[in-house]
Amino acid sequence: MKIYVLLFSFLLACSPNPKKKKNTAYSLPVKTPTPKDNLLTPEKIHLGKLLFFDPRLSGSNWISCASCHNPALGWVDGLPKGIGHNFTKLDRNTPTILNSAFNFLQFWDGRAKSLEEQALGPITSEKEMNQNMEELLLELKNIAGYRSLFDKAFSGEGIKKETIAKAIASYERTIVSKTSAFDRWMQGEENAVSDAAKKGFAVFNGKAKCVICHSGFNFTDNGFHNIGVSTIAEDKGRHAIVPIKVTKGAFKTPTLRDVTRTAPYMHDGSLKTLEEVVEHYNVGGVVKENLSPNMPPALNLTDTEKSNLVAFLRTLTEEQPEKVELPILPQ
Amino acid sequence: MKIYVLLFSFLLACSPNPKKKKNTAYSLPVKTPTPKDNLLTPEKIHLGKLLFFDPRLSGSNWISCASCHNPALGWVDGLPKGIGHNFTKLDRNTPTILNSAFNFLQFWDGRAKSLEEQALGPITSEKEMNQNMEELLLELKNIAGYRSLFDKAFSGEGIKKETIAKAIASYERTIVSKTSAFDRWMQGEENAVSDAAKKGFAVFNGKAKCVICHSGFNFTDNGFHNIGVSTIAEDKGRHAIVPIKVTKGAFKTPTLRDVTRTAPYMHDGSLKTLEEVVEHYNVGGVVKENLSPNMPPALNLTDTEKSNLVAFLRTLTEEQPEKVELPILPQ
Numbered sequence: 001m002k003i004y005v006l007l008f009s010f011l012l013a014c015s016p017n018p019k020k021k022k023n024t025a026y027s028l029p030v031k032t033p034t035p036k037d038n039l040l041t042p043e044k045i046h047l048g049k050l051l052f053f054d055p056r057l058s059g060s061n062w063i064s065c066a067s068c069h070n071p072a073l074g075w076v077d078g079l080p081k082g083i084g085h086n087f088t089k090l091d092r093n094t095p096t097i098l099n100s101a102f103n104f105l106q107f108w109d110g111r112a113k114s115l116e117e118q119a120l121g122p123i124t125s126e127k128e129m130n131q132n133m134e135e136l137l138l139e140l141k142n143i144a145g146y147r148s149l150f151d152k153a154f155s156g157e158g159i160k161k162e163t164i165a166k167a168i169a170s171y172e173r174t175i176v177s178k179t180s181a182f183d184r185w186m187q188g189e190e191n192a193v194s195d196a197a198k199k200g201f202a203v204f205n206g207k208a209k210c211v212i213c214h215s216g217f218n219f220t221d222n223g224f225h226n227i228g229v230s231t232i233a234e235d236k237g238r239h240a241i242v243p244i245k246v247t248k249g250a251f252k253t254p255t256l257r258d259v260t261r262t263a264p265y266m267h268d269g270s271l272k273t274l275e276e277v278v279e280h281y282n283v284g285g286v287v288k289e290n291l292s293p294n295m296p297p298a299l300n301l302t303d304t305e306k307s308n309l310v311a312f313l314r315t316l317t318e319e320q321p322e323k324v325e326l327p328i329l330p331q
Numbered sequence: 332m333k334i335y336v337l338l339f340s341f342l343l344a345c346s347p348n349p350k351k352k353k354n355t356a357y358s359l360p361v362k363t364p365t366p367k368d369n370l371l372t373p374e375k376i377h378l379g380k381l382l383f384f385d386p387r388l389s390g391s392n393w394i395s396c397a398s399c400h401n402p403a404l405g406w407v408d409g410l411p412k413g414i415g416h417n418f419t420k421l422d423r424n425t426p427t428i429l430n431s432a433f434n435f436l437q438f439w440d441g442r443a444k445s446l447e448e449q450a451l452g453p454i455t456s457e458k459e460m461n462q463n464m465e466e467l468l469l470e471l472k473n474i475a476g477y478r479s480l481f482d483k484a485f486s487g488e489g490i491k492k493e494t495i496a497k498a499i500a501s502y503e504r505t506i507v508s509k510t511s512a513f514d515r516w517m518q519g520e521e522n523a524v525s526d527a528a529k530k531g532f533a534v535f536n537g538k539a540k541c542v543i544c545h546s547g548f549n550f551t552d553n554g555f556h557n558i559g560v561s562t563i564a565e566d567k568g569r570h571a572i573v574p575i576k577v578t579k580g581a582f583k584t585p586t587l588r589d590v591t592r593t594a595p596y597m598h599d600g601s602l603k604t605l606e607e608v609v610e611h612y613n614v615g616g617v618v619k620e621n622l623s624p625n626m627p628p629a630l631n632l633t634d635t636e637k638s639n640l641v642a643f644l645r646t647l648t649e650e651q652p653e654k655v656e657l658p659i660l661p662q
Contacts, residue, residue: 053403054403055401055404055408055409056409060414060418061408061409061410062398062408062410062414067393067398070386071657072384072385072657072658072659072660073386073660074662077386077392077393078386078387078392079392079393083391083393085418086418087391087416087417087418260662261662263662321659323656323657323659324656324657325654325655325656325657326402326403326654326655326656326657327403328403328652328654329403329404331405331591331592331594
C-alpha cells in the first residue's frame with residue numbers, strides 16, 4: 001500500500017500543473033548586496049535611519065533625506081522635479097530609495113558607484129541640502145547621542161563623512177520591495193492579478209518590448225538609454241559622466257517596483273500618469289534625437305493593450321509597504 | 332486574629348509615609364478636552380494624521396505640518412525661527428504640538444481659539460504653507476483615498492476646510508505627554524529624580540517664582556506675559572490681538588513638558604539652552620519695557636540653585652515618547 005501512496009505523490013509532484021507553476025525569474029532577492037567594507041549591522045542601520053530623518057544634516061537644519069525621499073509618499077516627493085535649499089527647483093525628478101540597494105550605479109546619470117558615494121551627494125550639494133561637511137561633522141560631534149551611536153556602529157572610526165555615508169547606505173539597503181500581487185502570481189496564485197494584468201504582462205514582454213530594458217525582479221537592466229523624453233540640450237544625462245555618442249540624453253532605467261507610488265514619471269517628471277508613460281512609448285518617444293537602439297519605434301498598441309499594460313504595472317506595487325516608525329533624534 | 336490584621340492594615344494605610352505620598356496636582360489628565368461639535372473618533376484621528384504628514388497640503392506640495400512640527404524633534408523644528416514657503420524666515424519660534432490640546436488659546440499670541448481654528452492658519456499663510464484653500468479642496472477631492480476617508484470620518488459633510496480642520500485637530504488631541512521622571516516622582520517613586528532635581532523643584536516653586544506662570548500639570552497658566560525677551564517694536568505679541576497696555580510684547584506661557592526637546596527657547600528662539608533661560612530670569616529679563624507684573628525682578632540665584640533648577644526642568648521630558656509611524660498617504 002505504502003509504495004502506491006509514494007508513487008502517487010511522486011507523480012503528482014511531477015505532473016504539469018499550470019495553475020501552480022512558479023516563475024522564479026522575478027523572485028525578490030533574499031539578500032541585499034552589501035560591500036565587503038560596509039557589512040550590514042543593526043547598529044549601522046539604526047544610526048543610518050536617524051541620519052536619514054535628521055534635518056540637521058542640511059545647512060538650513062530644515063531638510064532631511066526624508067524631505068524628498070518621503071516614505072509616506074513611496075520614498076519620493078511626488079513632484080515633477082525636486083525642491084532643495086532655498087526652494088531651489090532641482091533639475092531632475094527625485095528617484096525612489098526603494099531597491100536602490102540593487103542599482104549598479106546611483107543617480108539618474110549613474111555618477112555614483114555605490115550608495116555610500118551617493119549618500120553624500122545631496123547633503124553637500126548647494127542646490128539640495130547645502131551642507132558644509134566640516135560644519136556637519138562638528139555639529140554631529142557636539143551631540144552626545146550621536147557620539148555614542150557612531151561609537152557603537154563604527155568602533156574607533158569616529159564621526160567622519162565616510163561613516164556618515166556608510167550608515168545612511170546601510171539603512172537604505174533595508175529599504176527593499178516587499179511582496180506585490182505580481183509576486184504572488186509568479187508564486188503560483190492564479191487569482192492574485194486580474195486577467196487584464198496577465199494580458200498586460202504579455203504585452204510588456206511582447207508587442208511593447210518593455211522587457212528589453214525593464215528586466216528581472218527589479219524591472220531594470222541598470223543601463224542608460226535615451227528614450228526621447230527631453231532634448232539633449234535640456235539635459236545631457238549620462239553623457240556628462242561618460243561622453244560617448246550613445247549616452248547623449250540617456251538616463252538610468254528606473255525600477256518599476258512600486259511604480260504606482262512614484263508619479264510623476266521620467267527623469268524630468270514630465271509625465272503625470274502611467275497612461276501617459278505608455279502613450280509615450282506607443283508613439284516611439286517625443287524627441288527623436290539620438291534615441292537608444294533599445295527604444296522601440298511606434299508600437300501601435302490598441303486601447304485594450306494599453307490599459308492591460310497599465311493594469312499589469314499596477315500589480316508591481318507592494319501590497320503592504322514596510323511601516324516606518326519615525327526615530328526620536330538625539331538632542 | 333483577623334481583626335488585628337485588618338486593624339494593622341488600616342493603620343498602615345493611614346500612617347504618614349513621605350516616601351509614598353502622591354501629589355496629584357501635577358497628574359496628567361486622563362481625558363483630553365474635546366469640543367462638542369468635534370468629538371474624537373478613530374476615523375477622524377486617522378484622517379487627521381494623514382493630513383498632518385501630507386506635503387500636498389501646502390502650495391508647493393513639499394511642506395507638511397510635520398515639516399516644522401517634526402515628531403522626530405519633539406514636534407518642533409529645532410530652529411530659532413521657523414522656515415516656510417520659499418524658505419521664508421518666519422517671525423517666531425515653532426511651538427510644540429505636544430499638549431496643544433490643553434491650550435486655552437493657540438499660537439504665541441493666542442489668536443486662534445481652538446485647534447480647529449489654528450490648523451488652517453499655517454496652511455493658508457503665504458509665508459508658511461502658502462496654500463489656496465479652494466485649490467486644496469480640489470486636490471483632495473481628486474484623491475480617491477481621501478474621498479473615502481473623509482466619508483468615513485465626516486459622513487455626509489464632504490471635503491471642506493471645516494472637516495480638514497476638525498481632522499487635524501483630532502489627531503493633535505492625541506499628541507499628549509506621557510509619563511516623565513517628574514510624574515513618577517509625584518506618584519511616590521522617591522528615586523525617580525535626583526536630589527538636585529528635587530531641590531530645583533523647590534527653587535522653581537520658591538525663590539525663582541517660576542510657578543507663578545508655569546503652573547499645573549502642563550506647567551502653564553495659559554496666560555500672556557511680557558518677560559523682557561525682545562522689544563515691543565520687534566514683536567508686539569498679544570497686543571496685536573488684544574490691544575491693551577499689559578499685552579504689549581506679551582506672549583503665551585508655553586508648556587514646560589518635554590522642554591529638553593524644544594530648544595531653542597522663547598517666542599523668538601533667542602535662547603539656546605535651559606541654562607540661558609534660567610539666566611534670563613535670574614537677571615530679571617533683558618529688555619525692561621512693559622514687563623509683566625508676574626515677571627519677578629532679578630532672582631540672585633546661586634550657581635547651585637541655577638543648576639538644580641535645570642536638573643528639575645530635565646525631569647519633565649517624557650521618558651518614552653509616543654512612537655510615530657509614518658502613514659502611507661493615498662495617491
